[in-house]
Structures are given as C-alpha cells and as structure tokens.
Amino acid sequence: MTVRRATVGGHTHEFPSLVELLAKASPARSGDVLAGCAAGSAAERVAAQTVLADLPLATFLDEQVVGYDEDDVTRLVLDTHDRAAFAPVAALTVGEFRDRLLQWAAAGDEAAISALAPGLTPEMVAAVSKLMRTADLVAVGRRTRVVTALRGTLGLPGRLASRLQPNHPTDDPLGVTASVLDGLLHGCGDAVVGINPATDSPARTVELLELLDAVIRRYEIPTQSCVLAHVTTTLRALEAGAPVDLVFQSVAGTQPANRSFGVTLDLLAEARAGALELGRGTVGRNVMYFETGQGSALSAGAHLGVGGRPVDQQTLEARAYGVARHFAPLLVNTVVGFIGPEYLYDGRQVLRAGLEDHFCGKLLGLPMGVDVCYTNHAEVDGDDTDTLTLLLGAAGCTFVIAVPGADDVMLHYQSLSFTDVLTARQVLGLRPAPEFEAWLARMGLLGDDGRVRELAADAPAARELLAAARP
Template sequence: MKLTVTYLGESYRFHNLKELFAKANEEKSGDQLAEIAAENARERMAAKLVLAELTLAEIRNHPLLPPEEDEVTRVIEEGIDEAIYEKIRNWSVGELREQLLSQGEDEVRSIGRGLSSEMAAAVTKIMSNLDLIQAASKCEVLSHCNTTLGQRGRLGSRAQPNHPTDDLQGVRASIYEALSYGMGDAVIGINPVIDTTDNIVRLFHETMDVIHKWGVPTQNSVLAHVTTQMRAIRKGAPADLIFQSLAGTERGNESFGVNLSLLEEADQLIREEGTAKGSNRWYFETGQGSELSSNAHHGIDQLTLESRCYGLAKRFKPFLVNTVVGFIGPEYLYDSKQVIRAGLEDHFMGKIQGLPMGVDVCYTNHMKADQNDMDNLAVLLATAGVNFLIGVPMADDCMLNYQSLSYHDIATLRELLRLKSGNEFSDWAEKLGILQNGRLTALAGDPTLFM
C-alpha cells in the first residue's frame, strides 16, 4: 500500500490510512480541533492524490477502527454485498469516482451495495461539490411507513413543531401552521423539552390526534431518548416511528446511552407494538462532529465517522435519516462554506449506502453563516434529490435555539424546482384546497383552516 507522493517538488509521507483519510478531507474546524487536519492546501492535495490511487481492497484490509474493537465496524462489514464487492475490489478510489459519475442509476445503486462506509467516505473526499450533487441525484431511495418517501419529483418535509415548554396547544398550533403550508408529509416530529415517559406519551397522543382528526397521510415521531420512547410505547403511546441519534463508533454511541443490543430491542418493539402500516419504522439523526465532542473519535476524521453512522443505520432499514448539519456549531463546521460542503457530503454518503436521506439545513447563531447560506444549501440539496428537509416556524426553532428552514422556504423550493410533496399527502392537501396542481393556493399559510 503506497502512502507517499511527490507533489510540486515536495515529498509527502502518510503513516497510515487514518492519517491519510484525515488529511485528504476538505477543511473542517473539527478536524483542526482534533489536530488531525492537513497543515495546508498542499498537504491536503497530496493526501487526495495518494488516496485516489488506493484500491477499495486496501481500504477494507486496513480498517481505521478494527472490528474486534468496535461493534459499528462489525455491523458495517456485515452489511457489504460480497458478490458486488468482489467485482469492484480492485478499483482505485479514483476509478470509483469515475464510475459513480459516468454510470447510470441502476449501476450506481448496485455499486453502493458493495461499498463499506470507509470506501464511501474515501471517494467523497476526492469529489467536488458538483460531483456530490450529480452522484447523489442518481440514487433514488424509497422508504415506506404509513406513506412512501423518496420518489423522483418529490421533496418531503418534516414539520418540527417544537415548543419551549412542550405546551400541547402551542405544539398543535405549530402543526396546523405546517399543514397549512403543505408541510409534514415526511413526519410530524417533535423534539421534547421534558424527557419523561408521561410527557412523551402526551406528545405521541397529541400528534396522533391531529393526524386522525384531519386524516393526514403522514407519520408521527417524538425525538426523546430511545429508552423513554420504549417505555412510552409499552404504556400504549401511538408511535409510528422510533427515533435515536447515532454516532459512528461504539464509544460514541455509548455516550448517547445506546448500543447495538438496545437498538435491536427497540427495533423489535416498534415492529410489534408500533402503529405504522409499513415496514420502515426508524428515524435516525446524525451530524459531523458528535464523536469528537464525546472524545470517542479514535483519531478518525469527522467525515469518515459520519459515513460510519450510515453504515450502522442501514442495518435497521429506516424510514428517515437526516444529518443535522450545522447544529453542533463552529467548533466542528466553522462557517457557511464548511456547512454547505458537509451537507452535500452527508447526503451523498447516506444515499450511496442506500439510505433515505434528509438534511436539517441549519446553523447556530455563533457560526459564520446566515439565512442566505441556508437558502443556497437547500437549493443544492433539492437539486441533488434530497428525500426531505426540515421546517420550523419562521426558520427559528424557539426550543432548540438554532436557525433552520421555514415552512414557506420548503414550499418555495418545491415551486422553484417543480417538485411536489409526497403522493398521498399531496392528494390530501389538494382536497383541502391548500394545493392546486401541486402549488399553494390563497388558503395556504392560514392555520385557522384547522381550528
């Protein structure tokens, strides 16, 4: 395995794949914080040149985190389609990039099944933003809960009706506003303030009551810790989806209070006692930097760890996966350029691994970014075929205290790019007069329609 190169008259030697992967990454403040980033643009380019020449087999044969030390690595290994891998194992990372950009949709999806999460991360590092958009756009990933998500020409939306005190009237008012803009076809999902079983039961019942009262073709989720949701479901809470945040290492997941065994127990529970009709019943969230924040990164760069999250998520055949791309803050993604790059990276890495990817296009107020930057990323992701985006009232989450997209932002994207909401939801909104021929009517944006 060659880890040396001469570039612009200077020799570069990388000691192992972990160092090479980190230094081939686009500039990220999180990698700099971890002291694993390239020292300058020249070293970064040298690392990319070396990485592009490595074969997929060399990457697999030299794991960044050995399977005997980490259960996430073992899950990723078990998820590789060995027949497809044998056909592509001798491709270089550069050749993989060329195949992803030149082949058709069926071929690209097939290639993805033969990749490990580290291989997906490697090719991401040598792709431009436009490469990531083009390759991801070839990956149509459908998922089925009560409704179907991911069809071409559709842009799903999560309604996020958070409230700073979990007040049920406030939550319901926000849901009604979302529905009035044609939002919520992917999920009505609440981030609770109070993570107690009784409160989570209340919120599950509140969302389901709205869904049943108005016949909304969607699914509900309450984004409490998975153990709290499990207790709520066992107490009779009507849950279509079960939720959990994921990390890309076993130690990172332990910091979230979960492990593979617990996730498998939750998977069995939602399949036996959940209220959804379809087979995809998980909602996972991720985001670059979480492993570093819990000192569980093992010296691996944040992009590669993010890709490993998707290798773990794939095991559970989720209905929704989204990266909360700018939520952690400038320690990990310093400015809008890094947030935009990370959003495109995450979407591609999830899609090539067969996941129904969405993105929370967001930033914190101490980051060098603004709403115009989020508009830019949203347009790029919608062009890349993102399955869903997240909307909050006026793009300002009053509970989590960060900035996202608004309900009307997502409606504008649909109109601009000639996209629609999910089939079932679109038909429902047309019957209520909120939509006409897929476009918002004069009734749109008025939550009193439901009051």
C-alpha cells in the same frame, strides 16, 4: 502498516496510515483542526487526495480505520458486507470509483449506482466523497435511489419531503398544535411531524405522541409522527401502549460515541421490533428515524481510530450511516450546522458537509435528509441555508426540516422555514410525497397549478384545520 507517499510541488508527503490519509485528504473544516488531524497545507491535502485516488477500493476491507476488535460499528459493517454487491466496483481504485459513479450518473443509470449499497463500506464512501467537488456530490446523489415508506412513500424522483418540527419551550399542547397547523397549511410534514421534547420524561413523551396521533387521525393525514426522545424513553412509551409510529435515536460512528449517547445496537433492535409489532404502517414497514452530525464523536471524545489516531469527522459521520442502515430506517438526517463553529465554522464548511452527508448516506442506502441549520456563533446566515437547500433539492435530497419562521424557539437555533420548503419545490419543480400531495388536494390546500395555496383564515380548509387549535 503501509506508509503511502506522494510528491506535490517538489515536496514528498508521507501518510503512515489509512486514518491519516483519509483525514488529510478531507476538505478543510474546523473540527479536523480541533482534533489535530487536518492537512497542514493545501499541498498536503492534495497530496493525500492523490494517494487516495490510487488506493484500491478493496483496501478498506482489509485495513481498518477503527479497529475490528475494539469497535462494534466496525464489526457490524464488515460482518454484513455483501461481496456480490461489491463485485461491480471491486477492482477499482477510489479515483476510478469516482469516475465510474459520474459515468453512471451522467447516463442516468440509477439501478447500477443504487445496487452498490450493501457492497460499500462507510470508509469507501467517505473516501470517494473526498475526491468529489460540489457538483459531483449533487450529480451522483440525484441518481442514487432510496425509497422507504410507512404511511407515505419517500425518496421518489421529483419529490422533496419535509419534517414539520413543531417544537415548544414547554411542550405546551396548544403551542405545539399551532405550529403543526401552520406547517400543514404550508404543505409541510410529509416526511414526519417530529417534536424534540423539552424534557425526556416518559409521561410527556406519551402525551405528545397522543396529541400528534389525534391530529393525524382527525384529518386522516398520510404521514407519521415522532417524539424525538431517547430510545429508552420510547421503549417505555411502547410498553405503555402509546401510538409510536417511529423510533428515534441519535447515532454516531464509533462504539464509544454511541455509548456516550446511551445506545447499543441491541437496544435499537429491541425498539425496532417493538414498533414493527404495532403494525402502524399502511404502505410500508420502515419504523426507525436516526439523526447524525459531523463532530458528534469528537465532542464525546470518542473519535480515535487505529493506533489512537484521531479520525476525521466526515469519515466518522459516514460510519454512523453504517449503523443506521442496519435498521432499515424510514428517515435519516444529518443536523449539519447545529453542533457549532468548532466543527463547521462557516457557510462554506456547512455547505460542503451537508452535500457530503447526503451523498454518503444515499450511497450507503439511506433515505437521507438534512437539517439545514445554524447557530448564532457560526459564520452562517439565511443566504447560506438557501444555497444548501437548493443544492440539496437538486441532489434529490429525501427531506429537509422546517420550523415556523426558521426559528426553533425550544432548541434555540435556526433551521428552514415552511416557506423555504415551498420555494425549493417551486424553483426546482419538486413535489411533496404522493400520498401527502393527494391529501393536500383533498383538503383544498393545493391550487390548480399544484402549488400550496395561500389561504384566507375563513377558507374552508383553513377553517377546518384551525379548529384543532381551539382549546
């Protein structure tokens, strides 16, 4: 183990391991204080960043943050590492890597940035993000191209898709349908129409899958549905012959954290194979949907790395992307403000985390979206979510999540409203996924200016859609 040190302001700071170096270089957030790994002072943080900037990027291939023998996420990442893809940056330090990314971004060289993904490890990407400011994360994120498809194409330039989240406290079919229709009338749902079920029962999951499938087929909507049940529940739905477009699962960055979710890599592979076999895609074959979020490993007590040292939550989050990318997902999103103020305390921390997660996910090759959200005991409000949403739109975020009126009446937290998606698209000149946009036009939901019209209830398109909400 190498002790690394830097002198800042006449004081020498020592970092006895890579784990501590990454943690102390991380911008401030409550979860790292809770874990006991945050920098103790501003000077110590910048000292760690100074050391990190001079660290050869290749160090992360030789020195682990979470042990290879103990953790299957580490093994997955290192065993599938692509040295050829790594070659263009193999000789760089972390600081030089930041500079190179910014040069490519400024030159609009999407191909150079996007080709790196198989050659990068989560720790490399987390490390460089810690040296980046907000605008750096936006600038590079926007030039990192990840395109995926199932019945619609996501991640194309100039597009911002949305997950329509029609949750209901009792999974009532008409209640769910009402929220689905409201979202469609607002031009939302191109990434997925995805329900968090109120219970994890296999029978209910099948009912909800059939309900969403019926709406999608009735109106021939080029999108996909998902019931965000546990992967084992979705496996049972697949066995029962249910119309499963996407297999959902929450994943985290360590083997014990995934175990606490009841997930193994084999289980994910099995479910993916089952969904692929159904062949429900029309323009692509990406059939997985993952959610992640900073703090999930710590909340499961599964956040320790080499030497039993606590790993910072942003590095662990990037490791979750190392799991997700192995399964070629259609969608991945971080749920950035959901877990609570003990992990991300206020709007500033949520903003930073949302942009880091988007940047790291994209750089690792994921179709990265964000659930821009908050709970009522965090120091966050609609002004903060507006700021993050507009920055994510500028950063080329694949999709955001939207619920009626920003109020999720089942999970009891606030996400974006359907109108927040419309505002972001309008302000930034972004459009829905192309197949979905064409459907909106066919349905008479788009005006001549390309914006989603506000319809009277007796307009033909509204009349046709609202008919689905009648018992």
